[in-house]
Amino acid sequence: MIFDQAWLAFAVFLENYEYVAFGIIIIAALALLPRKRVFAVSAGVTLAASWALKLFFHQARPCLTQAALVACPPDFGFPSGHAALSGLLLIAGMGSPWTLLFAPLGLLIGYSRVFLGVHTPEQVLAGFALSLVIYLLIWRVSPWEKKGKNDGRKK
């Protein structure tokens, strides 16, 4: 019962105070996770790409036709912007102990969008896919990361 209430409060907080929530998460991620510049650039590109793709695909949210636990957001649903940003948390912490906090958080944020009824699972998965591709591309081509055998792996 308490867990259900806490989970609902968490999901609703992410929806109603998304800028505050993601601001805190991004600042924490920048402070704690490795490859900070890759993360920062990826976050910016992901935000822009998610916004542009929502306008391109014009796909409605499920809450327009079905009941949801919160008020239906006015923008389009594909891909999920929350999932796109939280997808970065799945990969950005690789090699750091902090990934044990951020990666599950990323998954929970994605799931919360389906739980609230504001996204379909496909829209959330697309968000995850978008950010994973963006992060991997930027990581691969970034001039800030060492390449090859000396790639920052723990010695």
Add this chain to the structure above:
Amino acid sequence: MDEKNKQFEVGRQWFHILFGTGLLIGSVLLGPQNTRTAYFVAMLIGLAILHLKLSGMRLPLIDPVLSRFERSSALFPGQGALMYFAGALFVLSFTPFHFALGAIAIVAFGDGFATLVGLYGKWKLPWSPKKTTEGLVAFILSAAGIAALVIPPLHALSYAIILGVLETADIPADDNLILPVAATVLYYLAPFAV
């Protein structure tokens, strides 16, 4: 490239082709939704393995596979596999299922056969001396052939040609990621070309 490295690449590409074939057959059997879920789960597993390797852990079952099939120039362990699943998940999420299968087939077969044939090719491409004309032709023919099983043959050939030329470009990113993303972009640009 010396003979030892050539043999390494031959083994690597056959694994790439056979692995891709297995994934395609599995995808057809699972259907669209289950395939996306399966690829996402595979990504999560791959990320977990990556985390453990970057943390310095030894994984007795995984390390021999990585040392056999991963290039020494890889940015991180398992780069090829992770990029492959990420690219496949992307095209599965953003395009219709049958098209995504075609794109995944192009990556698996085209890229694989391009390398296998290109290793022994003689005619260097003018815009990319590291690649050969024979490799490019092998990419186009193999990719178009397999993709034509799931998308119209003329479309398959068109995508194979464009992606084959893209594959020869010296882009500092993994083909397993670039080609599916490019295929996705091409899918939405194609109506404007008609």
